[in-house]
Amino acid sequence: xxxxxxxxxxxxxxxxxxxxxxxxxxxxxxIDIQQATLKWTLVILPPLLGxxxxxxxxxxxxxxxxxxxxxxxxxxxxVQVFSDPFYQKGPNDQGIGWNILSSLKRVGIGFGxxxxxxxPLGFLIGRVAFVNGMFAPIISLLRPVSPLxxxxxxxxxxxxxNPAAIWVIFISAIWPLxxxxxxxxxxxxxxxxxxxxxxxxxxxxVITKILLPATLPYILTGIRLSxxxxxxxxxxxxxxxxxxxxxxWVWDEWNNLNVEHIIIAIFVVGxxxxxxxxxxxxxxxxxxxxxxx
Amino acid sequence: MTKYLSIESVGMSFDTKRGxxxxxxxxxxxxxxxxxxxxxxxSGCGKSTLLNLIAGLLSPTDGVMLLANREIKGAGxxxxxxxxxxxxxxxxxxxxxxxxxxxxxxxxxxxKSKLVARxxxxxxxxxxxxxxxxxxxxxxxxxxQRVGIARAIAMQPKVLLLDEPFGALDALTRARLQDELMxxxxxxxxxxxxxxxxxxxxxxxxxxxxxMTNGPAATIGEVLAVPLARPRERLKLLADPAYLxxxxxxxxxxxxxxxxxxx
Numbered sequence: 001x002x003x004x005x006x007x008x009x010x011x012x013x014x015x016x017x018x019x020x021x022x023x024x025x026x027x028x029x030x031i032d033i034q035q036a037t038l039k040w041t042l043v044i045l046p047p048l049l050g051x052x053x054x055x056x057x058x059x060x061x062x063x064x065x066x067x068x069x070x071x072x073x074x075x076x077x078x079v080q081v082f083s084d085p086f087y088q089k090g091p092n093d094q095g096i097g098w099n100i101l102s103s104l105k106r107v108g109i110g111f112g113x114x115x116x117x118x119x120p121l122g123f124l125i126g127r128v129a130f131v132n133g134m135f136a137p138i139i140s141l142l143r144p145v146s147p148l149x150x151x152x153x154x155x156x157x158x159x160x161x162n163p164a165a166i167w168v169i170f171i172s173a174i175w176p177l178x179x180x181x182x183x184x185x186x187x188x189x190x191x192x193x194x195x196x197x198x199x200x201x202x203x204x205x206v207i208t209k210i211l212l213p214a215t216l217p218y219i220l221t222g223i224r225l226s227x228x229x230x231x232x233x234x235x236x237x238x239x240x241x242x243x244x245x246x247x248x249w250v251w252d253e254w255n256n257l258n259v260e261h262i263i264i265a266i267f268v269v270g271x272x273x274x275x276x277x278x279x280x281x282x283x284x285x286x287x288x289x290x291x292x293x
Numbered sequence: 294m295t296k297y298l299s300i301e302s303v304g305m306s307f308d309t310k311r312g313x314x315x316x317x318x319x320x321x322x323x324x325x326x327x328x329x330x331x332x333x334x335x336s337g338c339g340k341s342t343l344l345n346l347i348a349g350l351l352s353p354t355d356g357v358m359l360l361a362n363r364e365i366k367g368a369g370x371x372x373x374x375x376x377x378x379x380x381x382x383x384x385x386x387x388x389x390x391x392x393x394x395x396x397x398x399x400x401x402x403x404x405k406s407k408l409v410a411r412x413x414x415x416x417x418x419x420x421x422x423x424x425x426x427x428x429x430x431x432x433x434x435x436x437x438q439r440v441g442i443a444r445a446i447a448m449q450p451k452v453l454l455l456d457e458p459f460g461a462l463d464a465l466t467r468a469r470l471q472d473e474l475m476x477x478x479x480x481x482x483x484x485x486x487x488x489x490x491x492x493x494x495x496x497x498x499x500x501x502x503x504x505m506t507n508g509p510a511a512t513i514g515e516v517l518a519v520p521l522a523r524p525r526e527r528l529k530l531l532a533d534p535a536y537l538x539x540x541x542x543x544x545x546x547x548x549x550x551x552x553x554x555x556x
Contacts, residue, residue, distance in 0.1 A: 191380040194350055197368040199397045199448075209393060213384040 069260045077260035078267075092252065094244055096264075100272060103238065103245040106162070107230045110169025114226060118174040119219060122181025123211070132182070139178065147172035147233045151240055161241035168237045169230045176225035184218025185211060220284040227280060231273045297361060297484060298324040298347070298452055304355030305342055316342050318510040320356070322503060324452075329478060329485045331495040333543065334505030334514075335551060340488045341456055343505075347486060348374050348454050360451055370398045373445035377457040379437040381429040387440045388425040391415050391447050398448045415447035416440070418477055435466035442474065446481060453478070455487040459494065468527065471497060479523060492547070496539045497525060504546045514551065517542055 055071050062070035069077070085097030124131045150171045154164030192214055196206045238247025246265055253261035305317040316339045324330050332340040345351045347358065349368035358365040360372070373394075381390050392412045399408060416425055419439040429437055438458060445453055458474075459467040471494060478485055478498075489495050495502045499519050506514040519539050521530065530536040 191376060191378060192382060194368075194374070194376070195380050195382065197350060198348060198370065198372070198374050199394055200367075200369050201393075201397060205393075205397075209385075210382065213382070216384075 067259065069263065074260045074263050078264045081261065081264055091244070096249070096268065098244055099246050099249045100268060102243070103234050103247065104272070106165050106238075106245065107169055107227070107234050110166040110234075111173045111227055111230050113166070114170045114173035114177055114230075115223065117170075118177030118222075118226075119181050122178040122219075122222070123185055123215075125178065126182035126185025126215075127211075135178075139175065143175045143179075147229075148236055148240070151237060155241075161243055165234070165237040165241045165243075165245075168233060172233045173226040173230040176229065177219075177222045180218045180222030180225070181215060184215035184222075187218070188214040217284070217288045220280070220288065224277065224280045224284065227276055228273070231269075231276060235269055296323045296359070297326040297328075298322075298486070299359045300343075300347070300356070301358070302356040303343075303346060303353045303358060305339070305346060305351065306354045315510045316508055317346075317353075317512065318355075319512050322513065322516075324484060324486065326484050327482045329487070329498055329500045331499040331502045332486065332488045332505060333490065333492070333495050333502055333547070334511070335507055335547065336490065337508055338505045339508050339511040340505050344374075344454055344456050344486060344488045347452065348372050350374075370394070370448045371451045372454055373448045373450035373452075374454045374456060375438070375441045375445045375458045377460050379429070379434075379441040381437055381440055381444075383429050386426050386428055387416065387421060387432070387443075388412060390429070390440055391444045394444045394448050411447055415443040418446065419443045419473065433466075435462055435470060438462060438470060439473075442470075442477070446477060446483070451484065453483045453485045455485065455489075457488050457490065460490070467491075467494075472527065474498065475523075475525065492540055492543045495543060496521075496536060497527065497530065502539070502543060504543065504551075507551050515542075515546055 059070050059072075062068040062073075081096050085095045087095040088098065121135070125135050126132070147168050150168050151164055154167035155161070158164050158167065188211055192210050196210050201209065234245070235247035235250065238245035239251045240247075242248050242251075246269055250262055250265045253259075253265070300320055300322040303317065303320040304315070306313050306315045308314075320343060322330075332343060334340050342351065346353050347360075347365065349365050349372060352367075365372075381387075382393070385393065392408065395408050395411045395415070399411065403411075413422070413425070416422055419442055421436060421439050421443065424432055424436060429440070432440075438461075442458070459470055462470065475498060477483075487495075487498065496519055502517045502519060503513055504515045504517065505511050517539060520535055521533070521539070
């Protein structure tokens with residue numbers, strides 16, 4: 001019975017392709033390879049086309065506007081800029097590497113301070129209704145304020161440009177941290193809190209074993225949003241405060257009318273921002289457990 | 294009759310947006326040590342509320358509850374709960390979920406190795422030694438509920454509270470877990486209070502079935518003693534007149550005396 005069935009199927013498969021037996025056996029894997037190539041083409045092709053289109057539009061616009069350098073000219077300039085990224089010729093003329101690093105440093109310090117204050121504060125706000133009532137009006141009032149509006153206050157209080165820039169990062173990065181942590185803490189499922197109550201866990205264990213792990217995904221979202229905002233704001237803040245940094249570099253090259261460098265700076269800001277985001281997504285995936293019913 | 298767990302004229306009301314809602318009224322119930330008692334009733338009859346009162350997750354607005362001659366005040370590990378949705382902590386492995394409970398109950402007086410041994414033993418009892426290092430999302434619903442049972446029995450509670458423990462499982466898994474639970478409870482001589490809406494489950498597992506009237510102000514309607522010898526075997530019981538009679542009485546209570554238009 002079974003032998004006949006097998007024979008029949010092989011017959012049926014061998015029927016359509018006329019050219020010969022060996023070929024008839026090959027098709028299945030070949031289709032797989034073709035399908036895989038097709039799949040990958042569909043993954044790679046659209047972004048590639050998009051980038052090409054972007055460069056094309058850029059080239060067209062620059063061709064009709066003599067002041068705007070085209071892709072080729074910018075590329076040549078970028079190669080030059082990145083050939084020596086860490087030179088130092090005085091405080092106002094340093095390599096691109098130093099500019100990136102000092103911007104990252106400011107973002108790091110400002111964000112770090114914001115995390116140090118914002119996450120514990122968010123925890124309190126999410127846990128204690130009284131604290132929530134205290135802070136809710138202040139947060140609602142201050143959160144919509146444009147970050148740069150805080151710069152004069154920073155300059156006034158710290159009397160120096162660098163701490164003022166860090167202050168601006170701090171104040172713009174803190175809101176997503178507070179709000180996401182607070183929401184996360186208040187959304188810890190009642191089931192887990194019931195477990196804590198049945199086990200009669202002491203407060204420190206409730207925090208380390210239940211509240212923190214349950215809130216971690218929210219905190220990580222807060223961190224992602226807040227780093228994103230911080231990176232958006234740093235360029236603008238540095239344009240106003242000066243010193244070393246990508247924002248300052250943009251402003252300096254505008255004064256020098258070196259438009260290629262401004263365009264390079266835009267790409268650098270975008271790429272560094274993208275890398276920061278990807279890094280945090282990776283960390284978030286690494287540390288988040290999966291919720292499943 | 295020895296009173297181990299004693300519920301005396303307990304009532305429970307909730308303050309809701311639409312005023313006061315009286316969920317339970319005048320509940321009297323005494324449970325002996327080693328007894329297996331089921332609470333059964335239509336959904337919304339307050340049987341889970343009663344279980345949460347015993348667990349101490351809620352405080353009664355009326356009456357008192359005593360466990361081993363001490364008043365129940367607040368939740369505590371002497372009344373371990375197996376929750377319907379298992380409530381395992383998803384960031385801990387099965388082992389760590391059980392260990393958390395073991396550490397809490399025995400951590401003060403036992404060595405680390407003794408605690409680890411207790412945890413292994415509890416997981417072995419529910420047949421999950423092979424899955425100790427897995428996280429809850431990596432195992433099936435039935436296995437999760439087993440870990441929940443392991444966590445509860447590892448605490449060696451005075452009363453084991455089961456809140457529709459098998460409600461979310463398929464019929465075959467449910468039957469297997471019921472048999473396992475019967476074995477474990479017989480071995481440990483546990484005192485058990487179980488909430489269920491499954492008549493067969495109630496008759497199979499219980500020494501007494503407490504049937505509750507419909508809310509609001511639900512109370513105990515009837516209490517049925519199940520006169521079946523242990524160990525009980527599911528298949529043999531199917532033809533047992535005593536089993537069928539118990540089943541009939543519970544069904545009559547639920548579907549004639551307490552029939553509700555839309556449940």
